Amino acid sequence: MVTLKSLPEEELFLAGSTACHGCPSSLALRIAFKALGSNVLLIVVASCTSVLQGSYPFSAINVPLLNMAFATGGASASGAVAGYKALKKRGEIEEEPTVLVWAGDGGTYDIGIQSLSGAAERETNFIYFCYNNEMYSNTGTQRSGATPLGAWTTTTPAGKPQHRKDIAQIMIAHGIPYVATVSLAYPLDFFQKMQKAKSIVGTKYIELLAPCPPGWKFPSSKTIEVSRLAVQSGMWLLYEHENGETRFTAATKKIIEGKVRKRPVKEYLDMQGRFKPVLEKPEGKEAEELLERKVTESIKRLKGWVPEYI
C-alpha cells in the first residue's frame, strides 16, 4: 500500500525557485517526480511553469527540461518520443525516458488543444499533464476556456458568462488508454495515478485542478484547503478512465457512494475572492445554483462511463 512514508525522499524539484507562495504547480511537480523518477524528459510549454523554474543560467528542475512554445505540447512530445526511439535503435540509450508534458489550461484547453489532440490521435507514448488554474495566470489572470461560470478574471470583470468545457472528457473521446483527474489535497491518489500513467503505453492525460492563490484571491496557506473543498463540493471530480471504463476515486468516490455528504458549492465559492463580484450581485444566487446544477450534470455524465451505474 502506498503511504506518505513509502514515497521517495529525493526531491527533483529544487528549493528556492521563482514560484509564488503556495504555488500548486511547483507542488504538483514535486509529487509527479516522486512517482516518475529521474528518467524523464520534462517538456514545459509557455505557462507559469516556464517562469517558476527559475531563469538562465539556473533551474529548479533536476531532470532534463525542454521549454517549448505555447501551442506545442503534444507535437513536442511526438518529436521527442520519436527522437528517443531513434537513439534506442542506434544503441545510444538503453531505456527511453518518460516524456512528460507540463501545460497550463491555456496551453491545453485553448491554444494547445490541436497539438494535444493530434498527439493523442497518433497514439504518442507520453504523459500530458495539465495543471488547470482556470485562467491565464502567467499573463496576469485572464479568462480561459477552463474558467468556470461566474468567475472574475481581468477579461471577465463582471464574472464569466459561460461555463468551462470539460477537456478530460474530450480526451476520453480520443480513445486514449488513460485519463485521470487529480487534486493536491489527495496526494496519494495523485501519486498512484502518475505511477499508473507511467506503466501504460500510449497517450495518458492527467489533469490537476490547481488553485492559484493570487489569481483566485485566497491566502497562500489555503491552496490545499481550496483544493479539498473543490473536490468535496463536486466542483472538481476525481476519477480515472481506463479501458473504456471510469472509476471514481478518493473523496469523489465516497460522495458518489453516499458515504460522505457533498458540501454545497457555495462553501467553495466563498473561500475565493474571484467569485465575489458575481455573488455580491442580485443574480449571484442564480449563478451559484447554475454551478450546483453543472456539478450534478458532470456527475451524471461521468456515471455514464462507470460500469455499476450504467
Next chain:
Amino acid sequence: MADDIESIEYVTSLSRPAKGCAGNTGEWRVFKPVKDDSKCNNCLICWIYCPEACISKEGINIDYQYCKGCGMCAEECPTKAIEMIKEDKF
C-alpha cells in the same frame, strides 16, 4: 579577462539545476513557520504539502534559507505543531 570571441563556440539558454535559482527565497518570508517538536507526530503531511521542497522527510526540518513562508504546512498540520510567526518578532 577579456574573452576571445572566436573561442566562445556557443552561448544559448542552457541552464543547470541548482537550489536557490531565485536566490535565498527565505528572504521573501513575512511569516515564519516554527515547529513545536512536542506536538509533531511525524505524519509527513507538512512534508508532502510543501510546494517549495523546504521540509525534510527525515526529521521534519524546515529549510529557512529557501522557505517562502506560504503557511501551507501550518494550515494543514493535523496536530497544530507549526505556528506562523511574523518575521519581525525574531
Next chain:
Amino acid sequence: MRVLETGNHLVALAARAAGVEVVPAYPITPQTQVIEKIAELIAAGQMDAEYIPVESEHSACAALVAASLTGARAFSATSAHGLAYMHEMVHFAAGIRAPVVMVNVNRALGPGWNIWCDHQDSISQRDTGWLQLYAASHQEVVDSVIQGYRIAEDWSVLLPHMINIDAFVLSHTYMDAEVPEIDEVKDFLPPYKPRWKFDPRLPVTHGSVVYPDDFSETRQSMQIGQENARRVIREVCKEYSELFGRWHGDLVEEYRIDDADIAIVAMGTIASESKVAVDVLREEGVCAGVFRVRYFRPFPIEEIRSLGHRVKSVLVIDRDYSYGMEGALFTELKGALYGYSEIPVRNLIVGLGGRDVSYELIVDMAKKALSGELGEITWGDSRLTSAHRVTLECLEDFKKIFG
C-alpha cells in the same frame, strides 16, 4: 545510384541518404510528394526513420525541434503558407539551436490562392537565424540536403538549415540525378553527434527565461554561428566535390563573370535561366555574366564586395518583394556594396506567383540596365494597367450603386 525523378522525390531520396531518423511533416502543395515518398520508403522498409504525421506545420516544426534536441537527425519539408504557419517555431528552431534541415518548396503566399513559384515565403523568414540556400538544379537539390546536415550540425554553427527549391520548376519536373547510397555518404556525414543532450545523468534545462542581462549574448552567438557557417560552407562544398565530383558553388556560383561588364544576380532557377540569357547576350556582343547567390543566409558579403570591383553594372533579379521598399535581394546586395563600390545597381521584379521568366526578358532588361535606360526598380513582367478589366468594372459598379 542514377535515377530519373522529380525534384520532390529526389529530396526524399536525399533525406534517406543523409541518414535522417525523424520526419515530422504536414502536406502542402507543392511539397506533398516529398513526404509521400518518404512515407512510402519507410513503409516499404527502404528507409529507417520515424515518420510523424503531425496535424499542422506549427506542430511539424515543434516536433522537428524536439526530435533534434533529443539527439536524432530530423528532417521536414514545407512550403509557403505552411512555412508562414510555423513561423514562431522557425524562430524557435534557430534560437534553441536545433541543427535540422528543412526543404521549403518556394511558393507564393496568398491571397489570392496561388500554388506557383516565388520566393516570398522564405524571404519572409530572413531574420529567423536559419541558414538559407536556394537551389538551381535537381542535382543541387540532392547534394544540398546531404551537405546541409554537415553544415548545420558543425559545432561551430549549430543552426537550422533551410533548402529552398523552386515550386514546379524543380519540384515537379523529372530530371536525371545521381543519388548517393547511405554507405557512400556515411564517411562524409557520420551519425549526428550533438554538442550536448538531454540525459538524466547530467540534467540540463534548455529554453529557460533569459533576462536582458544575458539575452544579447545568446543572439550574438547565433550571428557567430552564421559567420562560422561561411567558412564551413566553403570547406564542406569543397570536400564534397572532391569526394563526389560535383560542385554547385559554395556561397555563390559564378558563370562567365570574369570579363563581364554586367552581372546578373539572382537566386534559384532564375539564375539558370539567366545563364541562357548571358550566352545570348554574349553572342550579341554584350559582356554579361551570372552571379548566383546560393546562400541568402549567411549572405555572401565578401563575394559581393569583390564583385563590385569586377563588373561595371549589376542587375538584381528578385522573385519576391519587400512591400514599401524594394526586392529583398536588391536591398541586401546594395547593403553589402555600401562604401565598397559605386557601380549602378538595378532591380528587376519578375516571376511572382509562378509567372514564367524567359531569357528573352532578361536579355532585354540587361541591355537596358547597361545603357542606363532602366529605372531603379522595374516590375519586368507586370501588366497592371491593362490586365484587370473585370476587377476595374466591378469597382466602377460599386461606385455607381454605393457611391
